[in-house]
Amino acid sequence: MKPVAYIVLTGGLFAVVCSVSVFGREPSGGSTPPSLWERDTLTNNWFGLGEKLEDIGLSVGLGATQVYQHNLRGGAGTHRRAGRYTGSYDLELNVDLEKLAGLPGASMYLLAEGSWSDGIDASSIGSLFGVNDDAGGDREIDVTELWYEQALLDGKLRIRAGKIDLTAGFECRGLPSAFDGNAYANDETAQFLNGALVNNPTIPFPDNGLGVMAHLQPLECWYLAAGVSDARADARQTGFRTTFHDEDYFFSIFETGVVRHLPSANGDLPGAYRVGFWYDPQPKDRFDGRGTRRDDMGLYMTVDQSIFKENDDAEDTQGLGVFARYGAARSDVNEIRHFWSTGAQYQGLISGRDDDVLGFGVARGHLSSRAGFTSSQETAMELYYNARITPWLNVSPSVQYIFSPGGDHDVDDAVIAGIRLQISF
Numbered sequence: 037m038k039p040v041a042y043i044v045l046t047g048g049l050f051a052v053v054c055s056v057s058v059f060g061r062e063p064s065g066g067s068t069p070p071s072l073w074e075r076d077t078l079t080n081n082w083f084g085l086g087e088k089l090e091d092i093g094l095s096v097g098l099g100a101t102q103v104y105q106h107n108l109r110g111g112a113g114t115h116r117r118a119g120r121y122t123g124s125y126d127l128e129l130n131v132d133l134e135k136l137a138g139l140p141g142a143s144m145y146l147l148a149e150g151s152w153s154d155g156i157d158a159s160s161i162g163s164l165f166g167v168n169d170d171a172g173g174d175r176e177i178d179v180t181e182l183w184y185e186q187a188l189l190d191g192k193l194r195i196r197a198g199k200i201d202l203t204a205g206f207e208c209r210g211l212p213s214a215f216d217g218n219a220y221a222n223d224e225t226a227q228f229l230n231g232a233l234v235n236n237p238t239i240p241f242p243d244n245g246l247g248v249m250a251h252l253q254p255l256e257c258w259y260l261a262a263g264v265s266d267a268r269a270d271a272r273q274t275g276f277r278t279t280f281h282d283e284d285y286f287f288s289i290f291e292t293g294v295v296r297h298l299p300s301a302n303g304d305l306p307g308a309y310r311v312g313f314w315y316d317p318q319p320k321d322r323f324d325g326r327g328t329r330r331d332d333m334g335l336y337m338t339v340d341q342s343i344f345k346e347n348d349d350a351e352d353t354q355g356l357g358v359f360a361r362y363g364a365a366r367s368d369v370n371e372i373r374h375f376w377s378t379g380a381q382y383q384g385l386i387s388g389r390d391d392d393v394l395g396f397g398v399a400r401g402h403l404s405s406r407a408g409f410t411s412s413q414e415t416a417m418e419l420y421y422n423a424r425i426t427p428w429l430n431v432s433p434s435v436q437y438i439f440s441p442g443g444d445h446d447v448d449d450a451v452i453a454g455i456r457l458q459i460s461f
Contacts, residue, residue: 077460078428093135097128098461101170101225103454105156110448111441112162120159122171124151141187147201150177161450162442164371164401164414166231168454169224180244180271197248199275202241202263202289206251209295211308211340214251214261216241216291219308219340220359220381221397225458227381230418230436232399236336238363238375239314242287245269246279257295264288267318285318298341302348302355307341320369323406334365346384354384359397367404371443374402391424409443420456432456
């Protein structure tokens with residue numbers, strides 16, 4: 037989206053705020069609507085229409101993320117210190133087919149996305165990880181997910197098919213499960229912005245494309261999951277061209293995990309422990325120039341655990357949680373041969389700010405000696421504070437420090453300051 041379009045969007049947002057707060061009317065039923073600062077979404081669930089749609093099985097959501105980052109020092113672009121603004125929006129439609137069409141356990145999901153600007157990474161930082169995982173370039177609107185899900189065996193088995201995102205999988209006992217999920221480091225719109233603190237960079241996840249996923253939970257605390265997707269997918273296309281034409285390659289991933297609730301004085305402390313492996317059959321060029329390798333594969337793990345809870349209220353999530361990831365891949369065709377990350381999140385650290393979140397993470401990629409890097413590793417550290425201004429508006433300042441950006445020993449370490457605005461309409 038171009039700057040002119042951003043001005044129109046900002047002006048429209050201001051107009052909506054004014055119209056809702058000044059000219060809003062009391063619903064015919066007589067109940068007083070929540071104030072602008074108390075409602076869950078800016079439009080109060082589409083001015084009340086959303087509740088009527090949910091009664092018949094339809095749920096519509098719209099969110100916008102806006103990020104400004106500035107390179108304070110270092111990085112590959114030594115003469116490019118100017119900051120850059122990026123933005124994106126997500127339009128979601130959830131369809132409960134059991135309510136809408138009487139199909140037990142059936143649902144559908146559609147996600148349309150748009151974005152503007154590539155951010156400062158390519159021109160100024162040169163990081164292998166990426167300092168802004170929300171930056172998606174200039175795209176007006178693309179349908180990036182469209183799938184059907186069927187729940188079977190009393191909900192213990194769920195099968196999803198269509199245009200899917202393998203990184204946005206399922207849940208087990210309220211925590212993210214398959215694939216490469218993490219409760220504290222998995223969402224660039226609310227948690228870390230650095231790509232290495234969103235997903236494991238040793239896993240060559242394909243772009244959103246045609247595929248199928250399955251999630252089986254034979255026990256309350258244990259799950260098994262598998263996914264297969266078009267390895268050459270392009271999220272901006274339907275997927276039929278890359279999936280069913282020419283030579284076909286399908287990326288597959290398998291994961292199992294345990295979700296445990298540890299006892300404490302203030303109630304249970306949830307945690308998830310996941311391990312998995314992936315397989316990519318498509319040919320990849322060897323770094324030594326000796327042809328290609330097929331049948332690439334790797335291993336990974338991801339862990340998150342709540343270790344302190346402030347209150348004994350089961351619905352209160354204030355407290356401290358920690359996380360860690362690890363990944364390993366072949367060094368002859370993958371730039372990152374080993375990877376690890378770790379960090380922590382505290383919700384409600386400041387008295388009276390119960391919904392605010394402070395997060396800190398460190399990620400390191402050990403680079404292949406065959407890939408031509410002059411440094412053996414790239415390391416990223418990020419500190420952010422997500423302040424909830426209203427239930428529908430969050431503001432998150434952050435700072436990142438990148439050691440050896442791009443695996444280049446001759447490039448100065450980079451320091452990036454940024455701020456993120458997240459709005460739920």
